[in-house]
Amino acid sequence: MSPIPPAPLLEVDEIHTYYGKSHILDGVSLEVARGEVVGLLGRNGVGKSTTLKAVAGLVHPSRGEVRFEGRQITRSPAHQVARLGIGYVPEDRRIFRLLTVVENLRTGLDRRGVTAAKKKELLERVYEYFPVLAERRGQAGGTLSGGEQQMLAIARAMMLEPKIILLDEPTEGLMPRMVSQIREIIDVLHRDSVAVLLVEQNVPLTLEASQRIYILEKGVVRHHAPAAELQANDAVIHQYMGV
């Protein structure tokens, strides 16, 4: 096992959440270091999306703690969590359908302390990564294809200049060409020292893109290992994912 760096960027410590009476997260703990790509695997309904929502401040755990850069954010409102540098890309993308592409990006860009020059730089950078968004900048978000909406959702999160991006099933329902583009953008984020917490059903992609993997089952982390180790020995993946 690779040693965990001394000061993790994100620490999730024994969080519990309930939905009505059912226990969704039953004490999930994980850590993400600065610039690290961490994969979160598990079958449907084991609490992967809820874990991301708890980090983003959209679900408040009833027990346990979420810390970001050593700071307690367990019960902070979501908009404050976002401004600390946590970008969230939800499973269903949740593009603002009636806003244009640029307006979607501006929801994250128009913040206090971002100069005009900085805004321009951030926009140009995402247009460089996703040229199709530059082409469609004046088009309503709802008119984009599924793949384009996924790119917009990631680009929108990048507008927050995040230190970590939470990606919830970014390749779901996408064509193979789009999937490899998403794979590339994860590498780009990694190169830019942006950490990624990746929830995916696509196991090979997750193992390739991540440094470390957590495997979730019934609301708890059952296994935790470097991605390379799991790639070499896929018995564990078989056991928990049934693939």
Next chain:
Amino acid sequence: MQFLHAIPLDQLLIQTINGIVTGMILALVASGLTLIFGIMDVVNFAHGELFMLGAYVGVIVLAATGDFWIALAAASLVIALLGAAIYLTTLRPLLGRDPLTTILATFGVSLVLQNYALWQFGPVARKIQEPFTGHFTLFYLDYPWYRLVIALLSAAIIGALWLFLKFGTYGIWIRATTQDRVMAQAMGIPVPWVLTVVFAIGAGMAGASGVLFGPLVGVNHAMGLDWILKAFIVVVVGGMGNLAGSIAASIFISLLEAYASLWVSPAQAVIVSFVVLILTLLLRPTGLFVPTPK
């Protein structure tokens, strides 16, 4: 076509102008209502009372300063602040609960405000003096300039709101929050603050329309009732939460009523609005002025 020949062209034109003038004021009341509904799914039953209190603030400030425009600005501001206070104390704690609770809460607020006005100002109607008393000749009528000014001012206020929503950063925040409140938060938009501001803007618009309309009817504690009923009708006919739809519906219904009053008494002409409402709910419940949902 025989019955159309019975109506002289001049009367038809006069009623068209009347319809547009009433329609624009109605649009000003309704756009605040629809803005609030669109962003927080709250049907604000106290909207008519904000309109009424705006008129009273206008009466007081006009008496103190003698300036109609200061009265208009002061009423918008005071009612906007009152709106923010109502939102923070009464509605914010209820957000996310059954919509019925917010309906009951705003209905309760409306009763309180109405009776406060009755207690404070008494049952006798007050008068707001219009800023211009000039007339121009429209066929056989002396038509007051002030009526046209109200229509233009209402259009200007609605136009300013549209520009604000379309181009400003805060406009983008408001539209994003209207579409997806959860995702807006995840993008760092301070949603609780946005909701308070939207409620204040809607209230301020109601306050402004109270002052603008005051000179035409006289100000009393029950003046909000007629307007709020009509505003609800146009908000439903225009498609709940759809700003452009509400404006179109305001003018459409006011024109229909104005034309209907050529044949029947104005009191009976009100029936036309209800007929349109019922037909809309039966045939196109999402609203007349919205694209067919896919």
